[in-house]
Amino acid sequence: MPEAPMLEIRGLDAFYGEAQALRGVDLTVAEGEVVTLVGRNGAGKTTLLRSVMGLHRQVTGELLFEGRDIVRTPAHKRARAGLGWVQDDRGVYASLTVEENLLLPPVVSDRAWALDKVYEAFPVLADRRRAGGTTLSGGEQQMLAIARVLRTGARMLLLDEPTEGLAPVIVRQIGDIIRQVKESGGTVLLIEQNVKFAATVADRHYLLAQGSVVESLDNAEFSARQAELLQHLGM
Numbered sequence: 344m345p346e347a348p349m350l351e352i353r354g355l356d357a358f359y360g361e362a363q364a365l366r367g368v369d370l371t372v373a374e375g376e377v378v379t380l381v382g383r384n385g386a387g388k389t390t391l392l393r394s395v396m397g398l399h400r401q402v403t404g405e406l407l408f409e410g411r412d413i414v415r416t417p418a419h420k421r422a423r424a425g426l427g428w429v430q431d432d433r434g435v436y437a438s439l440t441v442e443e444n445l446l447l448p449p450v451v452s453d454r455a456w457a458l459d460k461v462y463e464a465f466p467v468l469a470d471r472r473r474a475g476g477t478t479l480s481g482g483e484q485q486m487l488a489i490a491r492v493l494r495t496g497a498r499m500l501l502l503d504e505p506t507e508g509l510a511p512v513i514v515r516q517i518g519d520i521i522r523q524v525k526e527s528g529g530t531v532l533l534i535e536q537n538v539k540f541a542a543t544v545a546d547r548h549y550l551l552a553q554g555s556v557v558e559s560l561d562n563a564e565f566s567a568r569q570a571e572l573l574q575h576l577g578m
């Protein structure tokens with residue numbers, strides 16, 4: 344029998360008051376996979392990612408992480424169970440150095456990256472380890488936000504548009520990091536509007552529209568249909 348997926352979502356609905364933002368979403372992510380959520384603005388991607396982490400609570404349906412239904416589990420317990428939220432505002436503390444920012448969140452598993460490993464993967468953070476959070480560029484802050492979650496030992500990373508607003512050279516570095524996370528056995532679910540970039544990092548993709556999953560595509564199909572997808576996304 345195949346192993347159960349690391350994350351399994353069945354029939355997830357999400358609401359903001361009376362307004363329904365997700366409708367019957369089914370989605371799976373296997374351990375070691377990199378999966379993207381793609382869709383137009385307002386399609387429900389952020390709501391879905393936040394619902395997985397427990398940051399959006401007005402949901403019904405099944406949300407299984409490593410076989411356990413966590414739909415009513417508070418976010419801090421999901422973090423301890425191995426879900427790692429990479430903050431979309433990057434959440435870097437200006438008053439702390441890079442290294443202090445890295446050391447701040449507690450380690451949650453034996454998958455935690457040691458500081459040496461973090462610095463090897465993110466040489467720019469090693470160079471700037473004593474620098475204050477405020478002095479970092481947007482790209483450096485994004486790297487710090489990802490590195491900080493890897494250091495906790497999170498087994499599944501949740502990223503909301505990690506490349507948004509970053510220069511192409513930094514986007515490539517973020518791509519290298521995601522591939523490295525995968526190579527070291529990590530699992531990633533990310534929102535990504537940059538279709539070209541998504542095709543270079545992910546194994547599979549879910550296309551969302553109006554709160555529903557409308558297609559699930561492997562990366563070969565996704566790459567072959569890039570032009571059509573860009574048109575759908577209005578890009």
Ligand SMILES: Nc1ncnc2c1ncn2[C@@H]1O[C@H](COP(=O)(O)OP(=O)(O)OP(=O)(O)O)[C@@H](O)[C@H]1O
Nearest residue numbers: 359362363364382383384385386387388389390391
């Ligand atoms: N705080 C909120 N209150 C009410 N409605 C909301 C709230 N946040 C999002 N929504 C609505 O929920 C739906 C899904 O929004 P969501 O932000 O999840 O989409 P998205 O695909 O992530 O888009 P974007 O890329 O613009 O963030 C939209 O119709 C949006 O207007």
